[in-house]
Amino acid sequence: MQNVYLAATAATPEVDFRFDTHSLSLKGESYPENAQAFYGPLLEMTARYLAGLDHARIVVDVQLAYFNSSSTKLLMSLFELFNDAAVKGNYVTLNWHYDEDDDTILEFGEEIADDYPALDFVAHALVA
Amino acid sequence: MGLIAFHRFQDLAREENVVFYYTGYFSQAMVTAMGDALRRRLDRSDAANVTRRKLFSVFMEMAQNVVHYSADPLTEADDGEIRRGALWVGERDGHFYVVCANPVENDKVARMKEKLEPLRSMTNADIKALYKEKLRADGEAGSKGAGLGFLTVARDACEPIEFDFVDEPDEGSTTTLFYLKASI
Numbered sequence: 001m002q003n004v005y006l007a008a009t010a011a012t013p014e015v016d017f018r019f020d021t022h023s024l025s026l027k028g029e030s031y032p033e034n035a036q037a038f039y040g041p042l043l044e045m046t047a048r049y050l051a052g053l054d055h056a057r058i059v060v061d062v063q064l065a066y067f068n069s070s071s072t073k074l075l076m077s078l079f080e081l082f083n084d085a086a087v088k089g090n091y092v093t094l095n096w097h098y099d100e101d102d103d104t105i106l107e108f109g110e111e112i113a114d115d116y117p118a119l120d121f122v123a124h125a126l127v128a
Numbered sequence: 129m130g131l132i133a134f135h136r137f138q139d140l141a142r143e144e145n146v147v148f149y150y151t152g153y154f155s156q157a158m159v160t161a162m163g164d165a166l167r168r169r170l171d172r173s174d175a176a177n178v179t180r181r182k183l184f185s186v187f188m189e190m191a192q193n194v195v196h197y198s199a200d201p202l203t204e205a206d207d208g209e210i211r212r213g214a215l216w217v218g219e220r221d222g223h224f225y226v227v228c229a230n231p232v233e234n235d236k237v238a239r240m241k242e243k244l245e246p247l248r249s250m251t252n253a254d255i256k257a258l259y260k261e262k263l264r265a266d267g268e269a270g271s272k273g274a275g276l277g278f279l280t281v282a283r284d285a286c287e288p289i290e291f292d293f294v295d296e297p298d299e300g301s302t303t304t305l306f307y308l309k310a311s312i
Contacts, residue, residue, distance in 0.1 A: 010160045033156035069276035
């Protein structure tokens, strides 16, 4: 499975999915014109990657300072894939990085933790 | 417009503490550039980080709403959309506000009112609860987002959102002008 690297743009996050070391990261901001067009292929690749795993330890780092409403549901779909993989017997850590005074991002992370309990969710406050 | 009229327009904008005003066609590139300019302007203000983030979020939802849903497109396709509208950001009584305006098809008005009106009487806790419910629901037909746009605006606003639908001046027009305002 080929790793994926997409540099950040103003409206899309840096995507660094190192499937070979089970280390995946999203970093930056997300307000693309068409969120489905941006996340659709990533969801598809991630699903294919996860399908081939068994008892793997996967670490996902998410550090998004802002995402718009149309990115929101697609991000949830991505976390659902990780949760399904964890239910199947993999071990998935989701490191959720947020600015210490950003309640919106923290609360969103808490929603993920509630909805996808198979994930090992760890919130990390970034201190300015 | 003569320069005198332009002066009047500028004076009114100054009196109303308009930070930012744009009217015309909106594209993603334009929205990104405007968002950047707005952030730079906020960097020079003493607004709290939380306020800046909420203002940017409301700005982005409204501006992208024009790009995706205005009834006056320059483009045909769903990618590279360019549509007409107006957006302004102002400051009043210690709060920022954002207003957007764009034409919508007449037959969409009733449904938009149904979505917007309940948000006006909800508490912030109610809005967050509804947001969470929608986050888990399936996408809506005709929505390019997740049906979360207006809820996101209402969530980030510090008082109930305001909206209005105003008839276009031409008789028999198939569109209505939609206004949405949120204070942060």
